[in-house]
Structures are given as C-alpha cells and as structure tokens.
Amino acid sequence: MKKISKLLLALSFVLSITTSAFAVTVVSWGGAYTESQKLGYGDPTAAKLGIPVNWVDYTGGLSEIKAQKEAGKITWDIIDVYAKDTIVGCDEGIFHEFDFDKDFAPAPDGTPASQDFFTGMPSKCAVGNILYSWNYAYNDATIGAKKPNSLKDFFDTKNFPGKRAIYKGAMSNLEIAITADGVNPGKGSDLTYRKLEADGGIDRAMNKLKALCTDPNGGCVFWNAGAQPPELLANGEVVMATGWNGRFFNAQMEGTPLVQVWDGQILDYEYFALVKDGPGYADGSAMKVLREMTSTEGLAGSAKYIAYAPWRKSSIAIIDAGEPWFKDGKTSMVQHMPTAPANTKRYILMNPDFWADNQDEIGEKWEAMKAGL
Amino acid sequence: MSTEKILSSDGIPLEISLKKAERKNKLKALMLVGPLFLFLIITYIFPIGDMLFRSVDDRMITQKLPNTFAALEKWDGKELPDEATYEAFYKDFYPLAINKEAGKLYQRLNYEKSGFSSGLKKTNRTIKKFEKANYKEQFMATHKIWKDVDYWIALKNTAPNWSYAKYLKGLDLKFDQDRNIIQQDEDRRIHKILWLRTIKVAFWVTVFCFLLAYPISHLLATLPMKYSNLLMICVLLPFWTSLLVRTSSWMVLLQQQGPINDLIVWLGWAADDNRPELMYNVVGTFVAMTQILLPFMVLPLYSVMKTISPSLMRAGKSLGGTPFTAFRQIYFPLTIPGIGAGCLLVFILAIGYYITPALVGGASGSLISNTIAYHMKSSLDWSFAAALGSMLLVGVLTIYWIYNKLVGIDNIKLG
Numbered sequence: 001m002k003k004i005s006k007l008l009l010a011l012s013f014v015l016s017i018t019t020s021a022f023a024v025t026v027v028s029w030g031g032a033y034t035e036s037q038k039l040g041y042g043d044p045t046a047a048k049l050g051i052p053v054n055w056v057d058y059t060g061g062l063s064e065i066k067a068q069k070e071a072g073k074i075t076w077d078i079i080d081v082y083a084k085d086t087i088v089g090c091d092e093g094i095f096h097e098f099d100f101d102k103d104f105a106p107a108p109d110g111t112p113a114s115q116d117f118f119t120g121m122p123s124k125c126a127v128g129n130i131l132y133s134w135n136y137a138y139n140d141a142t143i144g145a146k147k148p149n150s151l152k153d154f155f156d157t158k159n160f161p162g163k164r165a166i167y168k169g170a171m172s173n174l175e176i177a178i179t180a181d182g183v184n185p186g187k188g189s190d191l192t193y194r195k196l197e198a199d200g201g202i203d204r205a206m207n208k209l210k211a212l213c214t215d216p217n218g219g220c221v222f223w224n225a226g227a228q229p230p231e232l233l234a235n236g237e238v239v240m241a242t243g244w245n246g247r248f249f250n251a252q253m254e255g256t257p258l259v260q261v262w263d264g265q266i267l268d269y270e271y272f273a274l275v276k277d278g279p280g281y282a283d284g285s286a287m288k289v290l291r292e293m294t295s296t297e298g299l300a301g302s303a304k305y306i307a308y309a310p311w312r313k314s315s316i317a318i319i320d321a322g323e324p325w326f327k328d329g330k331t332s333m334v335q336h337m338p339t340a341p342a343n344t345k346r347y348i349l350m351n352p353d354f355w356a357d358n359q360d361e362i363g364e365k366w367e368a369m370k371a372g373l
Numbered sequence: 374m375s376t377e378k379i380l381s382s383d384g385i386p387l388e389i390s391l392k393k394a395e396r397k398n399k400l401k402a403l404m405l406v407g408p409l410f411l412f413l414i415i416t417y418i419f420p421i422g423d424m425l426f427r428s429v430d431d432r433m434i435t436q437k438l439p440n441t442f443a444a445l446e447k448w449d450g451k452e453l454p455d456e457a458t459y460e461a462f463y464k465d466f467y468p469l470a471i472n473k474e475a476g477k478l479y480q481r482l483n484y485e486k487s488g489f490s491s492g493l494k495k496t497n498r499t500i501k502k503f504e505k506a507n508y509k510e511q512f513m514a515t516h517k518i519w520k521d522v523d524y525w526i527a528l529k530n531t532a533p534n535w536s537y538a539k540y541l542k543g544l545d546l547k548f549d550q551d552r553n554i555i556q557q558d559e560d561r562r563i564h565k566i567l568w569l570r571t572i573k574v575a576f577w578v579t580v581f582c583f584l585l586a587y588p589i590s591h592l593l594a595t596l597p598m599k600y601s602n603l604l605m606i607c608v609l610l611p612f613w614t615s616l617l618v619r620t621s622s623w624m625v626l627l628q629q630q631g632p633i634n635d636l637i638v639w640l641g642w643a644a645d646d647n648r649p650e651l652m653y654n655v656v657g658t659f660v661a662m663t664q665i666l667l668p669f670m671v672l673p674l675y676s677v678m679k680t681i682s683p684s685l686m687r688a689g690k691s692l693g694g695t696p697f698t699a700f701r702q703i704y705f706p707l708t709i710p711g712i713g714a715g716c717l718l719v720f721i722l723a724i725g726y727y728i729t730p731a732l733v734g735g736a737s738g739s740l741i742s743n744t745i746a747y748h749m750k751s752s753l754d755w756s757f758a759a760a761l762g763s764m765l766l767v768g769v770l771t772i773y774w775i776y777n778k779l780v781g782i783d784n785i786k787l788g
Contacts (some may be wrong), residue, residue, distance in 0.1 A: 003595040061750030088753060091476030092491075168731070168739075203560075213736075221653050222735055290425045353491055360752055361487040367744075370736040371566045 022243060023052040024280045024289045027267050028080035030057035030304060031227075032250060037080070037293075041304030045292040051285050062372070064087050065275060069094055077278040077286035083352030084359070086126035088269050095125035095308030096274040098187045103127075103287065105295045107314035116296075116312045118339070122352040126271040128311030130302065131242050131247040133338035134172045134350075135265040140257040151264030154240055155180045155208065158216040165232045170221040170366035172242060172266055175348050177205040179264045188267065188349030196352070202362060213373050220373070233258055249307035249336050253307060253328075262343040268350040269311070309337040406779050421766070428759035431536045434481050437474075438465040442532045450550030459508040463500070468495045484754045486527040492518035526550045539760035564744070564761075569690075571740040572768075573728065574658060575723035576694030581663040582719045583712065590674035590711075595683070605675075612668045620729045623661040627652040627733065632693040653735030661733045666722055670715040713780050721769050741765065 026042065026075045028034045038055050047052040056076070058064060065335055068074045081089065089095040091354070098104070104113035104127060114120075116126050136154055148160055155175065168172050178195055179185055181204060195201050213220035221238055223229055230245030230251035259340050272290060280286030292298055300318040301308035304327050305371045310316065316334065325333040334340055378386040436441060440461035448454045469475040476496050482489035495516045503511050512519040529546045530538065541547055541554060545562040550678065551553045556562070591766060593601050626633050634648045643649055651657060689699035704717065727742035741761060748758035776782070 061751075062753055062754075063750045066753060066755075087490075088480060091479045092753070093473075093476055201765045220736070223737075224731055235628060237628055356491075357483065359488045360484065360754070361561065361667070363752075364563045367563045367739060368560055368566070370739070371570075373562065373736045 001212040022285070024052045024286045025054045025056055025075060025278070026057045026078045026289075026293075027058050028081070029060065031335055032247070036302045036305035036308075039108070039305055041293040041298035044301060045289055045300050047296065049288055049292060050068070051185070051280075051289055053289060061085070062092075062094065064352050065089070065094055066092065069214040069277075074275060076275050078290055079272050079273050079275060080129065081126075082153055083126065083269055083271060083350065084356040085358045086121075086123045086273050087352060088106060089273055090123040090125035094209075094273075095278045096278060096287075097124040098127060098274070100127075103291065105291055107296055107312065111314070111316070116314050118311055118313065119349075120360060121271070124211075125273050127290070129270045129272050129294065129306035130339055131267055131311060133166075133262070133265045133267055133343075134176075135245050135248075135260055135262050135289045135338075136176075136240050136242045136244055137229070137233060137248045137258045137260045138240045139236070140259050142236055143239060148262065149262070150251045151176055153156050154242075155212050157212070157215045161217040161241055162236065163219040163221055165238040165241035165243075166209070167242060168224050170362045171359075172268075173209055173366075174202065174362070175266050175350075176242065176264060177208040180350060181205065181208045185264065185346060185348040187344065188347055188348075190351070192348050193351045193354045195238045199267075202365060206365065210369060210373070211253075217333050222370075232260060245336070245338055247306045262298040262338075263342065263346055264348060265338060266348045266350055267344075269307075269336055272340065294338045295310050303333050303337070307333065309339040416496065424759040425754050425763055428539055428763050429535050429537060430756065431531060431538075432534045433477060434531050435534050437469060437478055438462070438528075441528070445525070445529045445532065448525070448529065450522070452527065453509075453520070454525055455521055456509045458508075459512050462512070463503065463508050466496065467482060467500055467503075467600045470500050470619050480753065481532070482528065484752070484757065488518055489527070491517040492524070498704055507655045508615065518619060538758045540764065542757060543761050562739070567744060570737070571724055571742070572724070574662070574726075574740065575720050575763065578662045578666060578723045579660060579716050579720045582667055583716060585663065586667055586670035586715065587708075587712075587739045590671050591679050593675050594670070595679035596682075608668055608671050611664065616665065616728065619665055620661055620732050622659070623733060624652065625666070626741065627657055627660065636717055652733050653738075655734065655737050657733035657735070658738060661729050662723060662726060663727060666719045669718045669722060673714040674708065674711040677708055677714075681707050708770055709780065713776065717773070720772065724769065 011180070021088055026037075028037055034057060038053075042053045042055060044273045045051075048337035058079075060082070061311055062081075065076055065079060068076065086095065090097065100114050100121070101112045106112050107116040118131065121128065136151075140147075143160070146159055148154065148156070153160060154164065155353055175192055178192060178201065183192055183195045197206060209220075212218045221232060223241070223243070226244050230247055231362065232238045233241050234251065234256045236267065237284060245265075248258050252258050272294065274286060274290055275281065278286055280289070294311075294316045296312055299312050300315035300322075302308070302312055303315070303319055310319075316337075316339070320334055323332045323334065324330050335342065339342070378388070381387050381390045383390075441458065444458040444461035445454065448458060466475065469478065470603055475493065479490045479493045482493065496512070496519075499515050507777050518524045524599065526549070529550070530552070538548060542557075543564050545557040589604075593604055593608070596604065614749050625631060628634070629648045629650065630650075631651075633651060634643075637643050638645050638648060649661070685698050685703050685707070689703045689787055694702065725742050727740055727746060731743055732738070732740040744763075745758050745761045745765075748754045748761070773782075
C-alpha cells in the first residue's frame with residue numbers, strides 16, 4: 001500500500017512537472033466567452049503548435065497577477081483584459097511590451113498586423129482580441145405597440161414607462177447619458193469624451209441619469225454580472241436594459257424574444273496581454289501561442305461560437321465568405337457583429353485613457369449620486 | 374549536612390536535574406502548540422501587519438523624485454513653482470523615462486489626483502526631446518497639468534515617507550497646500566455614507582437575526598430529541614449551501630414577478646400593476662442577509678439554552694411569579710452569554726459582507742467592503758484598500774471592547 005501511494009505521488013509529481021513545463025496558461029472570464037475562445041482558437045492553436053493550452057477563469061482586474069508577481073511565483077502566461085487594465089499593467093511593469101508588426105502575424109494578403117487591426121492599441125502591452133458592444137435591448141413580447149429605436153428612447157419614460165437596468169458602475173452610463181442629452185457621437189468621434197471632460201460634463205451626464213432613476217415612471221435597477229440584463233428582460237423586471245451584445249445574442253438564440261437597439265452603442269474591446277516572466281515567457285512558447293491565436297483564422301474562429309467581432313478586418317472577410325458561420329449551421333454572424341454597417345450608423349468608441357485617468361474620482365461621484373437616489 | 378546538596382544517582386544535584394526534566398516537558402508542550410502558533414503567525418499576524426504597513430508606506434515616490442521634493446520644500450503653494458523646481462523634476466523624471474521606470478509613478482500620482490496618469494505619460498513621451506534650458510516653459514507646453522497649481526500641491530503632499538493620508542481619505546478628509554486637514558469636495562464625500570450604511574445594515578441584520586433566532590432556539594432546546602433534530606437540520610441546511618446559490622434563490626423569490634409577489638397579489642394585499650418592490654433596495658439586503666446569517670445566531674443561543682434546567686422556570690413560577698416575570702428574571706439573564714456570542718458573530722460577519730448586498734441591494738447595496746474590493750481589484754490602490762481594511766478592523770475591535778465593558782468578555786459562550 002505504502003509503495004503504491006509513493007509511486008502515485010512520484011507519478012503525479014512528474015506529471016505536474018511535465019505539464020507545467022510545456023502548457024501555456026491563458027486566463028479569461030469564463031462561461032460562454034471562454035468556451036468560444038477555447039473552441040475557436042485555443043484548441044486549434046494547441047493542435048497546430050503541439051503546445052498544450054490551459055484555460056483558467058478569473059473575475060477580472062489585475063490584483064491576482066500583481067500578487068503573483070510580488071510573491072515571485074507567476075503561473076499565468078496570457079491574460080484576457082480590459083483596455084484600462086492593459087494600461088495599468090503596462091505602467092506597473094506586469095506585461096510585456098510588444099513590437100507589434102514583428103510579434104503578430106500579417107494578414108493572408110500580407111498587410112502588416114498594425115494595419116489589419118481596426119484601430120490602434122491603448123498601450124504597447126495590448127493586442128486586440130474581440131470587439132463587443134454595450135448596447136441596449138428590450139423584450140418584444142412585453143414592450144407594447146411602440147418600439148424604441150434610438151438611445152433617446154432609453155431615457156423616454158413618457159412613451160416607454162418602466163424600469164431600466166443599467167450597469168452598476170459609471171462606465172458606459174455616462175457615455176450614453178451625454179449622448180441622449182444631445183452630444184452626437186457620430187461614428188466614434190472624440191466629442192463624447194471631450195464633452196465629458198469639459199467643466200460640468202460629468203455632472204451633466206449624471207443629472208440625466210439621476211432624472212431617469214428618480215422618475216416615478218422610470219427607475220433604475222443596477223446590474224453586476226453580464227448574465228443579468230437578458231434575465232431581467234426575460235422575466236419582466238425591467239422594460240429596457242443596457243448590456244453586452246453577446247449576452248443578448250445568446251438569449252435570442254435560446255428563444256427569448258429580445259430586440260437589440262444599436263443606435264449609440266459603445267464599441268469596446270477585449271485584449272490579450274502577455275505576462276512578463278510567466279512560465280512560458282523565457283522559452284517563447286507563450287508568445288508563439290499568442291501569435292497563433294490572434295492570427296486571421298484564429299480570431300475568425302471564435303465568432304463561430306459567440307457574437308463578438310474579431311479585431312482583424314481580414315477575419316471578417318473569412319466569416320463573410322463562410323456564412324452561415326455560427327455553430328448551429330444556419331445563423332449568419334456578420335449582421336450580429338457590433339461592427340456590421342447596419343449597427344454602426346452612430347456609435348461611441350470607448351476611450352480607455354479617460355477611464356484610466358478618471359475612474360477613481362468619477363467612481364466616488366457616481367457612488368455619491370447613487371447614495372442620494 | 375545542611376550545605377550538602379541532595380544528589381541524584383548520576384551525581385548531578387537533584388534540583389538541577391529536576392529543572393532539566395521540567396524544561397524538557399515544557400518544550401514538548403510548546404511543540405504541541407507550535408503548529409497552531411506558526412499557523413496564526415503566517416495566516417493572521419503577518420498579513421495584518423503587512424496590511425497596516427502598506428497603508429502608511431509611501432516611500433516609493435519619495436525615492437523616485439528626491440530632487441523635486443527638496444525643491445518643493447520651500448514652495449508656498451500659492452502660485453506655480455519656479456524654474457528651479459521644474460528643473461529638479463526634469464532631473465528626477467528624465468532617467469525614469471529613459472529606463473522605463475516611470476510606470477509606478479503614474480498610478481501612484483493618479484490616486485492622488487485624477488489626470489496625472491495621462492499627463493505624465495505625455496511628458497514621458499516628450500521629455501527625451503527637451504532642451505537643457507527653460508524647463509518650466511517646455512513642461513507647460515507639454516501638458517496642462519503642469520500649468521495647474523493643484524497638481525503641484527498634490528505632488529507636494531506625497532513627500533513624506535510615511536503618511537496617514539489614506540486614512541484621511543477613508544473619512545472624506547484631505548490635506549490642503551499647508552498640510553491642514555480639510556473636507557473632501559462635497560460631491561466626492563462618499564466614504565462616510567458608506568461607513569454609516571455598513572454599520573446600519575449590520576446593526577439591523579443583527580437585530581432581525583436575534584428576533585428570529587431566539588424563539589427558534591428556545592423551541593430547539595425544549596422540543597423532544599426526535600423533533601428537535603429535524604428542526605436542527607432545517608436550520609443547518611442553508612449552512613451547507615453555497616452563499617451565491619442562496620443569494621440567487623432570494624433573487625428569484627423576491628423579484629417583482631416572483632412567487633412572493635404573486636402570493637401577495639393573490640392574497641389581495643397589492644394590486645397586480647402595483648407590485649411591491651422587495652428587491653434592489655434595503656428590504657432585499659435585510660431579508661437575504663438575515664437568512665444567510667441566521668445559523669450563526671441560532672447555534673450559540675441553542676447551546677446556551679440547552680444547559681438551562683427547566684426546573685428553574687418551574688421554581689420561579691411556584692414562588693409566585695407570572696410566566697413573564699419568570700422569563701424576564703430567570704430565563705433571559707441566563708441566555709445573555711449566548712446572545713452576546715451570537716450578536717457579536719453576526720455583526721462582525723455582516724460588517725464585512727458585500728456580494729449579497731451588491732446583488733440584491735440595488736443602489737443601496739454598495740457597502741464599505743465593495744470599495745475595498747474595488748481598490749484591491751480594479752484601481753490597484755492597495756494602500757488605500759489596506760487603510761480601509763485597518764479602519765474596519767479597528768471598528769470591530771472597538772465593538773469588542775465596548776461589549777467587554779458592558780457585558781464582560783468572560784460572559785460569552787459559544788457552546
């Protein structure tokens with residue numbers, strides 16, 4: 001008995017060494033999203049390069065990787081992060097700074113990576129992964145005869161009485177409030193954030209939201225998790241809810257009669273960052289995996305499983321040519337992408353610098369406003 | 374004879390060999406508690422010490438900008454500093470920018486005043502092209518923060534190596550240019566609201582738990598074994614269920630189209646189009662937290678009540694007291710140790726709660742622990758999170774101290 005247990009112990013030790021020596025650990029948000037990443041480009045990359053890719057879930061933020069770094073034992077290689085986290089992580093020296101065109105594969109037609117991606121990166125430590133949208137949706141079964149179709153309607157409690165679900169933090173809410181208050185973002189112009197940064201801009205947006213939340217015909221429910229908005233709409237708690245388009249899309253696929261309104265949507269991004277001195281950093285295996293996952297085919301792959309848009313223009317072409325692209329074999333994906341022409345008539349482009357600069361101060365004002373509701 | 378010492382068989386005086394044996398035994402006993410002692414040091418004393426240390430440690434920035442702080446010492450904080458100060462800052466910042474070591478500075482100063490981060494980043498990009506004269510002019514042309522006295526005041530206030538500024542921030546206070554303590558801007562005073570709200574929620578949850586748990590525990594303690602065991606399982610069952618599952622089930626039950634509201638409408642207590650809001654306000658927080666924390670009140674109360682002999686009540690009644698008098702004068706005072714233990718447990722646990730209130734409490738659901746989590750996870754201002762955590766710890770210790778003064782800590786019984 002003792003011998004067997006010793007043998008097992010030795011075996012598991014050897015196994016843990018071998019797996020940790022070769023596998024690259026990618027950390028992401030879990031749920032349907034990680035599933036789309038794993039099936040879309042994680043598994044194909046692992047098969048192609050012969051490097052196992054492990055997926056680990058986390059709840060966002062940099063505290064865990066910062067703690068790993070301070071303890072001197074880093075176990076993560078690649079992290080899926082928000083733009084502002086790439087900025088903070090870059091400043092703190094947690095992430096590797098890329099040499100973009102050298103580190104990332106060009107498009108199939110030879111266009112360098114920096115040209116193939118939709119916009120520039122928020123920091124040198126970021127490489128784009130998906131674009132998603134903060135838009136809003138309503139339940140077609142309960143809304144009545146009149147249907148909302150613009151961001152202004154979200155704040156219109158006369159024609160659309162009932163509660164609204166909005167994100168618990170200030171992010172996304174200030175943008176839509178100032179847009180509904182008459183600041184036209186056009187196609188992602190910087191006017192939205194210029195107006196917010198101007199004297200009284202924040203107050204202007206907050207007053208608009210305060211008016212909505214204190215309106216006896218309106219009222220606000222604050223959501224924490226991405227799964228909540230479709231849920232709140234499905235069970236009739238609210239008439240309209242802001243949320244992430246992929247979550248609304250999933251609810252639609254499950255048969256909930258939700259309709260998404262794209263006017264004034266906020267285009268936001270997810271990024272990958274490479275952890276400096278992670279287990280696969282020195283031998284370059286983590287970088288190899290990252291390069292493969294963010295290639296044209298790699299990024300197109302994830303759109304088979306979720307309605308988020310790949311960052312590369314060349315990936316869209318692959319999806320377009322391969323329609324119906326969704327895993328069920330009958331849904332065309334391009335129309336559900338935040339970047340589809342019909343969905344981008346008027347949109348806000350998320351500005352991570354604004355939030356990296358102001359999140360603490362605005363966060364305090366926002367909580368003070370919420371406390372007075 | 375009297376001076377001669379008693380020797381043991383190997384010739385060593387008995388006294389010494391006895392002491393030796395005793396020392397050995399003491400060491401053995403110490404080794405038994407050793408693991409626990411070590412465990413406490415590693416998991417408790419050390420992290421708390423580290424937290425206290427972090428909340429006041431501000432050496433990083435002082436080490437990075439020595440010349441600047443030396444130059445700022447003479448500055449009065451009324452108008453923009455002179456050329457020499459800008460030059461001193463250039464001397465400090467230029468090597469940091471060249472060696473890519475300025476990153477931590479952006480974050481640290483942005484905690485102090487919003488806007489520092491992008492201002493310093495812009496400066497980082499342009500400073501390499503600066504000419505070696507007219508520093509003030511060049512800085513002011515680079516970014517608007519260098520034209521703003523407020524940013525210099527914020528910078529000057531970070532000079533001391535050890536600082537209690539984070540504690541002030543936790544109380545909505547701050548330093549002005551002369552290091553006087555003043556109130557935070559009015560629209561940013563949020564922490565006091567959060568402290569009061571946290572204490573209020575914890576207090577009421579404790580009261581509700583007590584009101585519900587007292588009769589239940591009494592029933593548990595007096596019922597025959599076979600019924601009380603069943604009841605005990607009902608009390609403990611939620612204990613074995615995950616916190617998040619319980620919170621989400623309350624969300625299902627309490628929502629406006631949920632079963633509880635359906636029942637209220639069916640009973641005719643409310644109109645169908647005017648259903649009461651049971652969630653996304655304090656009601657939701659109280660209901661869910663009370664249910665979740667109830668076992669922590671029931672268990673100490675039960676264990677104390679179990680030891681009270683029923684004959685005491687009978688004796689009280691036979692001496693002429695009404696049942697109420699007997700309860701008030703005999704039973705209740707005997708349960709006080711259990712009440713104390715239960716209330717302390719529930720209050721201390723409630724004061725640190727944040728997931729449940731955040732999910733069911735709506736706008737009123739953010740408590741001080743949410744702010745700590747935000748600074749740990751999102752803004753990475755760990756020193757501020759540590760300061761808030763220390764303040765919470767001091768609050769709990771104060772409550773413990775008050776309890777000790779009022780009731781006496783020996784008078785507490787967990788079982």
